[in-house]
Amino acid sequence: MTSRPPLHCLRCARAADGFAGCRTCAAEGIGVNTMPPLADLAGVDLAAYPGGPWGLPAALPVSGPPVTLGEGNTPCVRLRTDRDQSGSAEGELWLKYEGANPTGSHKDRAMAVGVAAAVAAGADTVVAASSGNAGAAAAAYAARAGLRCVVFTNERVPAGLRAQIDALGAERRVHPGATGARNAAMAQAVEERHWYPLTSYSSPSPGGNPYANEGYKSVAYELARDFAGRWPDAVVVPTSRADLLAGIGRGFRELAAAGLIAHEPRLVAAEPSAAAPFTAALRRPDRAEQERTRVAAQPTVAFSLGEERPCWQGLDALWRTAGAAVALDDEAITVEGRRLAAEGLVLEPSSAVGSAVARDLARTPGSLVVAIGTATGLKGLVG
Secondary structure, eight states, rough: OOOOEEEEETTOOOOEOOOOHHHHHHTOOOOOOOOOOOOOOOOOOOGOOOOGGSGGGGGOOOOOOOOOOEEEEEOEEEOOBBTTTOBBOOOEEEEEGGGGSSTEEEEEEEEHHHHHHHHHTTOOOEEESSSSSSHHHHHHHHHHHHEEEEEEEHHHHOOOHHHHHHHTTTTEOOSSSSSHHHHHHHHHHHHOOOEEESSSOOSSSSSOHHHHGGGGGHHHOOOHHHHHSOOOSSEEEOOOOOOOHHHHHHHHOOOOOOSSSSOOOOEEEEETTSSHHHHHHHTTTSHHHHHTOOOOOOOSTTOOOOSSSHHHHHHHHHHHOOOOOEEEOOHHHHHHHHHTTTTOBOOOHHHHHHHHHHHHHTTTTOEEEEEEEEEBBBGOOOO
């Protein structure tokens, strides 16, 4: 086994251990992730960066050989936009299509790093609580590394995702009802059996495995490389527990600290209005109220999104970039999915919420907005 980089709480800066978040902040009712130090990217040549989490291995908190299926280097596709009523052109709208990753979602970036960290820690079993894509990615990378994988799910996981998890050899354990049941089962497995956790399982949720989440920084690195000639005004991220949002934000912070980008772009969290804690939080006047926000989450077509509380790591990423959160109803998300399909892109509804929010932001002439298209929608077509 190898030593792991130290973790610290993002909110109170206390040193921490384990994967359940900061216990001090949790006692206040606030879920805060604990993270390793930011990487030093001084001297990096972005033009030579090959992409993906392992394209800059020194930026990751993992020693030992990589676990990889060729994740990363996903394409940026320019989307069509309308013209406003005066006939003048709108800004540019781009989609970074994470559905091109090996298992069809952005989760591959995190699971590649998380499973490598599990191997380095000497684990023989990894575990994830998932509504689908994280479980499929965990199963794939565990298989690649020769580890046992157990995925805690509920009965609402679409048939295509269930089939993918099963085909990849993971043990799928179904806990009916709300996500709390599956998370509680996973927490018990982590505590009693010492299985290595790849996703969030504690309450209030702080977010996922902090070492795995460092894989998401590579999205920021790739955007900095690919948009070097013209920098985005905003990057829109579909958000639930904000692992992806926070990871992209950390990547941009590292790039800015090394002088590789002039400034960090504004981050925007995109949520379904049926479960939009970040949108509700940012409507409140001060941060103390924002971090204690709670909403009543309802079912939504964007089934993999939706929390009752805003994870603090996401608020932090939005605060640092003067960001925003925008919520859309199911009808708007469904319409956006059809519009993407008309351009040849099938995205799951949880991804379409991001491009729908970005589409509205790109109405400003001269703007450049990038949406993160988190996952393919092809899995949902299998039933």
